[in-house]
Amino acid sequence: MSRRRSPQPTDLASELQPISYVWETPNRRPRRAEWDIPDPAAPGRLTPAMRAKLERIVRRAPEVMVKITGRTKDVAHLKSHPAYITRNGELDAETEQGATLAGRSGLKDLQQRWEDDARLDDKRRRDGSLSVNIILSMPAGTDAIAVKDSARAFAIETFGHNHDYVFVQHLDDKHPHVHLTVRSLGHDGKRLNPRKADLQAWRERFAGELRLRGIAAEATPRRTRGRVRKADRGAVLALRKRKITPDVDRLAREEILREVRGGKATEQPWNARIRSRQDAIQRRYLDYAAELQRAGTARDDALARQIRQFVKDMPAIETRRQVLKRELSDLADSRRRGAEHGVDADRRDRRGDERSK
Numbered sequence: 001m002s003r004r005r006s007p008q009p010t011d012l013a014s015e016l017q018p019i020s021y022v023w024e025t026p027n028r029r030p031r032r033a034e035w036d037i038p039d040p041a042a043p044g045r046l047t048p049a050m051r052a053k054l055e056r057i058v059r060r061a062p063e064v065m066v067k068i069t070g071r072t073k074d075v076a077h078l079k080s081h082p083a084y085i086t087r088n089g090e091l092d093a094e095t096e097q098g099a100t101l102a103g104r105s106g107l108k109d110l111q112q113r114w115e116d117d118a119r120l121d122d123k124r125r126r127d128g129s130l131s132v133n134i135i136l137s138m139p140a141g142t143d144a145i146a147v148k149d150s151a152r153a154f155a156i157e158t159f160g161h162n163h164d165y166v167f168v169q170h171l172d173d174k175h176p177h178v179h180l181t182v183r184s185l186g187h188d189g190k191r192l193n194p195r196k197a198d199l200q201a202w203r204e205r206f207a208g209e210l211r212l213r214g215i216a217a218e219a220t221p222r223r224t225r226g227r228v229r230k231a232d233r234g235a236v237l238a239l240r241k242r243k244i245t246p247d248v249d250r251l252a253r254e255e256i257l258r259e260v261r262g263g264k265a266t267e268q269p270w271n272a273r274i275r276s277r278q279d280a281i282q283r284r285y286l287d288y289a290a291e292l293q294r295a296g297t298a299r300d301d302a303l304a305r306q307i308r309q310f311v312k313d314m315p316a317i318e319t320r321r322q323v324l325k326r327e328l329s330d331l332a333d334s335r336r337r338g339a340e341h342g343v344d345a346d347r348r349d350r351r352g353d354e355r356s357k
Contacts (some may be wrong), residue, residue, distance in 0.1 A: 016044025017052060019288050022281045023224045024159035025200045033204060046288070055303060058310040061216040064200060064207045065137040065177075071129035071184070076132045077117050079111040085168045085179040093168045094152065096160050110166060111259055114183065117164075121185055129184045132192055137167060137177035138207055142215060143170065144176040150209035157205060162186040210258070223281060226314030228274050285311045 020036040037051040046054065071327045086093050089104035101110055118130050136151045148169045159165050164183040169176070184192045194202075203219035210217035224227065240246065289307040294302040 012200070016291060017044060017284065018043055019050055019284060023053065023057065023220045025196070025221050031197055031201045045314050051303075053218075056218045056219060058303070060308045061218040062139045062142065064203055064210065064217050064219050065135065066203045066206055067175075067192065068199070069133045069135055071133065073129055075115055075130070078114055078118055081131070081133060081181055082107060082110055082114075085170075085181065090122055091170070093166045096155070096163070096165050098347050101166070106348060114164070115241075117183070124185070127192070131184055132194065134180040134182065135177055136180060137175050138210070138215070138217065140174040144171055146210060146213040146215050147176045148178060150213055150215070151180065152207060153209045154202070154206045156182055157204050158202060162188055163317060175187050188317065202299045217219050222311070224276065225318075226278065228278065228317055239258075256322055275317055282314070
């Protein structure tokens, strides 16, 4: 894809759109952070907070993961999940009060207390959740103590004033992570019901706690890094691991095969929107690289070069549908080459037989 040359008016900073566009989350009501708020006098100028975030992004600071893994909706599940995350009492857990629950006795105390509280909750709908289960994770090699300390601080700041919770760190995986289970019913009588904006705010908060402890961390949406494909759901990954084709894969392949056999490619409307959005993000990066280079300082020039390299290294825009289409095309080509190779081998064998007669 061709790169657009950034215009260079007399005062580019006064005409630039805020850089925060590149890391905005696709939420209807995103929560504003300090790096999203432009300077009122010059909206196109990088504030210190914006610059710090931009530097972390182009230097590829590790991305945090904050994921809701499920909700418990009955007492039996509410009791079984703490047993699961503590390995049935083998791992110590910590509560919102800072108390450590050790061994099976500590686990049973927590289970009994939460069971008693759940049975007193007579206003909960039948399908309402009793708790929300969350994982906070960092890439392999991250200091595990810093991850646990950051998760503790995150839980205190996010839930400690209103919700009971328990968390446990797991170190038996290459990615250091913490399981956090939060009781849905708050002390104020309101229930925890996180939305997309909440999840992004949680990611930002967890990343901030990690940075306070000296760990480079960021919490940007995929599109900030030039990626457009959503991560596959855990259930889908589990089926693939067991060599079972998930329905979502089967239906997508069937649709593409019908399209290919019909000889007519269908352009999905969202593909054009994806390309337009990613083009706008890349232009915004390059415009700010041009403005930084105009400043003439060594630090600004170095950041401008990093931004341009970051944009250059962005992956090609490829949706899941496009990946499947390419995989099916590669498979068809492979089978055709195999068939041609088999025909050639048969011909050689027949010629050899004729010469031997």
